[in-house]
Amino acid sequence: MxxxxxxxxxxxxxxxxxxxxxxxxxxxxxxSNSEELxxxxxxxxxxxxxxxxxxxxxxxxxxxxxxxxxxxxxxxxVEKAREELKSVRKQRDEALKAREYMRQLESQQAEIEESQKELLEAKIMMEEAQKSLSSTFNAKTTGETSNNLERVESIKAAVISSTVGTLASLPISLSQATEFSELILHSSVVLISCALFGVTFRYAVRRDIDNIQLKTGTAGAFGFVKGLAGFEVANSLELSTDGLISSSVAGAISVAQNVFIFLFAAIALDFCFKMRFLSPFPIRD
Incomplete structure (x- = not known):
């Protein structure tokens, strides 16, 4: 001033x-001379x-x-303007610091979101792996259970077929056997043959239980094979007219008897299928 x-x-x-x-x-x-200036x-x-x-x-x-x-x-x-200028500069510095802090927070937020995304993907992968393991285990368990059930049904078919076939063959066995041991042998062969027939019949017919040609054809095939095999073992072929006629008649009787036995077994199995006592192959859930 x-x-x-x-x-x-x-x-x-x-x-x-x-x-x-x-x-x-x-x-x-x-x-004045007192001052020397x-x-x-x-x-x-x-x-x-x-x-x-x-x-x-x-x-x-x-x-x-x-x-x-x-x-x-x-x-x-002027002093007030200086103070305001200082305040503005201070606010600017604080704003810059706040902006830098916000930038750091945004960067950290992006990293957190990326980590959460990776965790979510890992969780999804774990769930898929668990589902895959569970489905594999369930499929394996279901497959084992199904196989066990199929075995049980096959055993049931063998038991039914062998029981009915053996009972049907008793009149024939009694008429042909001269000794008790011969009767036991003949009945045992019929029992085993009919048991195999029951299992094969179930797998051959499957769920086509109304196909009469398939059922009778299976029984006829087993009867022909067993009848001809039994005739071959029990008789020898003679090269004469009477011998050929006699052998043919004996072979036809043997085949007819065995076809009769297997037809009875097939009828029993078909009845059990229709009464749902026995399940066709494969078993439905």
Missing amino acids: HSALLRSLHSLPLPLLLSKRQLHFQARCSS EPGSRGMELFSGLVGERVEELLRREENKALIEGLDEASRR
């Missing part, structure tokens, strides 16, 4: 600034003192109070 007043005073003429008392003081100081130094000191007094006089005047107050107000505004 004083510097502004000094600049305004420098523009005024020097005589206006100097009063008579000040000029007298200047003359007296210049004539250079002329330039004494002039500067004199001028500074005069200017200071003039400034104080100007400051005490009423018309300069408004100027002084304006200067004070301007100074306060």
